[in-house]
Amino acid sequence: MSFDYLTIAVALVGGILFVYANMWILSLVRPNKPSDLKLSTYECGEEAFSSSWLRFDMRFYTVALIFVVFDLEIAFLFPWAVVYRSLGILAFVEGLIFVGILFLGLFYVWAKGDLDWVKAFAKGRIPEVLDGPPSREVRKGVFESGLSGGPERNGGGEEAGTS
Amino acid sequence: MSAEILAFLVLATATVAGGVVTLWSRYVVHSAFGLMLSLLGVAGFYVLLGSDFLAVTQVVVYVGGVVVLYLFGVMLTPPDREERSIRRIAVAGIFAVAALVVLLKAVFGMEGRWYGVDPDRGPASGGAVIREVGNAFMDKEAYLLPFEIASVLLLVALVGAVFIARREGGRGS
Amino acid sequence: MTTAALIATLVKIAVFFGITISLAAVSTLFERKISAWIQQRYGPNRVGPWGVLQPLADGLKFIFKEEVAPAGANRLLFRLAPAMAAAPAFMTVAVVPFTFPLILDGTRIPMAIADIDIGVLFFMAMGSLAVYGIMLGGWASNNKYSLLGGLRSSAQMISYELAMMVSVITVLTLAGSMNLTRIFEAQIPLWNIAVFPVGTIAFGIFLIAAFAETNRHPFDLAECETELVGGFHTEYSSMKFALFFLGEYSAMVMMSGLITTFFLGGPSLFGLVNGIEDPWIKVLAGLGVFLAKVCFFLFLFIWVRWTIPRFRWDQLMHLGWKLLLPLSLANLLLAGTLVATGVL
DSSP, X not given: OHHHHHHHHHHHHHHHHHHHHHHHHHTTTSOOOOOTTTTSOOSTTSOOOSOSOOOXXXXXXXXXXXXXXXXXXXXXXXXXXXXXXXXXXXXXXHHHHHHHHHHHHHHHHHHTTTTOSOHHHHTTSSOSSOOSSOOHHHHHHHHHHTSSOOTTOOOTGGGGGGO | OHHHHHHHHHHHHHHHHHHHHHHHOSSHHXXXXXXHHHHHHHHHHHHHTTXXXXXXXXXXXXXXXXXXXXXXXXXXXXXXXXXXXXXXHHHHHHHXXXXXXXXXXHHHHTTTOOSSSXXXXXXXXXXXXXXXXXXXXXXXXXXXXXXXXXXXXXXXXXHHHHHHHHHHHOOOO | OOXXXXXXXXXXXXXXXXXXXXXXXXXXXXXHHHHXXXXXXXXXXXXXXXXXXXXXXXXXXXXXXXXXXXXTSOHHHHHHHHHHHHHHHHHHHTTOOOSOOEEEXXXXXXXXXXXXXXXXXXXXXXXXXXXXXXXXXHHHTTOHHHHHHHHHHHHHHHHHHHHHHHHHHHHHHHHOOOOHHHHHHTTSSSOGGGSTTXXXXXXXXXXXXXHHHTTOTTSOTTTOHHHHTTGGGTTOOHHHHHHHHHXXXXXXXXXXXXXXXXXXXXXXXXXXGGGOOSHHHHHHHHHHHHHHHHHHHHHHHHHHHTTSOOOOHHHHHHIIIIIIHHHHHHHHHHHHHHHHTTOO
C-alpha cells in the first residue's frame, strides 16, 4: 500500500519540478519588455481605480460556512457506505437518522433564507421566472435586488460579488 | 526504514515551515496558505502511519473545507493594523506557552506508548482502516452513539454559526 | 518491491499520463472544430491538414509569448496558482483504472497507477484541492474581474462538491468498496446507470456536478466573458495561462473517466471484453472501450457548451443547494432502503 502512496508522492514532486523547470527554461526564449502600460491592471481600457482587494458579500462566507459543516457530515458517511452491505437493518436505521439530521440542518438554512441570493425573490416580491418583457415594477425590483445594474440601483460597492 | 525517516523529515519540515509562515507572514492570505501546507504535512504523517482514510479525510475536511472558509473570511476582513502590537503578541505568547506546557505534559505522561495502541500490531493496511471505522460506527458497543451525537453536534454548530454570521454581517444592503 | 513491479508502474505512469495529456490537447482542437460545426463555420483549418496540428501551434505560441504579470500582483501566489490549478487533475489520473487488470502467470497487475483502496476518497480530496488554484489565481492578480471570477468559482465548486460526494456515496452503497477497480468490476453484470432509479439519478447528479466542478458551460460563471472578461485568468498570459488551460481540459478528461468508472462500467462492454481469453488483448480492448466512453463524454462537454446558455448566479446556487443536494440525499436514502430490503 505504501508503495502506491510513494508513487503518488514521487509523481507529485516530479510533476511540480517538471512544470517549474519548464517555465524557467522556456522563459529564456521568450521576449521580456515590460512597460508601465503593459503592467497595469486590465480594466477594459479604463484607468484602474482603487485596490481590487475589495470586500464582498457576506453570503459567500455563509455558503462556505454551511459547506464546511456538510462536508464533515458527508465525510462521516463514507465509512458507513462502505460497510453498509455487510450490516443489516441497524446500519439502515443509523443512516436514516444521520441523514435525517443532515436534512434538518439543510431545511433550517433554507427556511431562514441563507441560501437565497436575491432578497426580493425570497420575499416573493418578484416572480422567479420572467415571461415576456418585464413590467416596470419587475424591472424596478430587479434593479433594487442588485441583479442588474440600473439607475435605481443604490450603493453598488457593497454587493459587488452578487451581480 | 531509512525511506520512512526521510519521508518523516520532509513532512515534518513542511508542517513546521507551514506553521511558521502562518505565524509570520504579513499577508493574511499567505498565512492561510501556510496553514494549508501545514495541514497537508499532517495528512502525510497519517499516510506514514498507515491510516490512509484519516489522511484523505484530513485533506477533504481541513484543506478542502476549513481553509477555504478561512480564505473567504480573510478576504472579507480589512487588514488589522493592531495585529502586530506588543500587547497582542504578549497575549498570544502566554497562550502558546500554556498550550506547550499542557502538550509536553501529555506527551511525557504517555511513557513511551506513543500511539496509544498495541505496538506489535503494526500499521493497518489494505482498506482495512475504513472498514474498521465503518464497523466501529455501527457497533453498539463502540461508537454508535457518538456517531449519531456527532450529527447533532454538527447541526447545532451549523445553526449557531449561520446565526452569528447573519447577525454580524448585516447581510449586504 | 520487485523490479518488475517498478517497471510496470513506470510504464503505467508514462502511458496513462500520455493518454490524458493527448486527450486534453485533442479536445482543445475539437472544442474549436465542434463549435465551428455547430455555428456553420469551418473552424481551424490552416495548420496542417484539417487543422490537426493546431494544438501544437498553440503550444509554440504559448512558449514564445511574453509573460506579463500586473504590477500590483502578489508575486508568490501569482506564480503558484497555475500549478495548483493543474495539479489536482493530474493527481487524479493516478487512481483511475484505464482498463481491466492484467493477469500474467497468476499475478494481477491493476491498471491504475496507484490502485489504492480509498481511490474514491482520494479523488474527492483532489477535487477539494482544485478550488485553490482558481481562488488564489483570482486573488493574486489584483484585478477586480479576477477576484470576482475566483470568488464565484470557488463558491460554486464547494456548492456542487456536496451533491457530487453524496451521489458517489450512493455508488459506494451499491458497490461496497472504495477501490475504483472493484467499483467497475462490480458493474460488469449491470452498469450503475441502468440500476433504476437510484443509479440513474446518481448519474444525472454526478454529471451536472461534474460540469460545475470543471467550470464548464453552463456553469462557467468564473469566466463569463460578457461580464468578467476572462474571470480568474484575466491577467494570465503565456505559459501560466497554458497551465490553467491544460488543467481545465485535463480535469474534463478525468471527470469523463470517473463518470465512466462509476456509472458506465469502466472498460466493460456487456460482458464482451470480459470474456476475452488472451490477457493482452483483453487489456487493450478494455482500454479501447474505456477511451471510447471517455471520448463520448468529452464530446458531451463540448456539445453542451455550445448549445445551452449560461445560468445566472442565483439560479446556479439554487440549483446546487435547493435541488441537487436534497435530491441526492433522498436518492441515497432510497438506495439504502433498496439495499436493506434486498431489492438491489
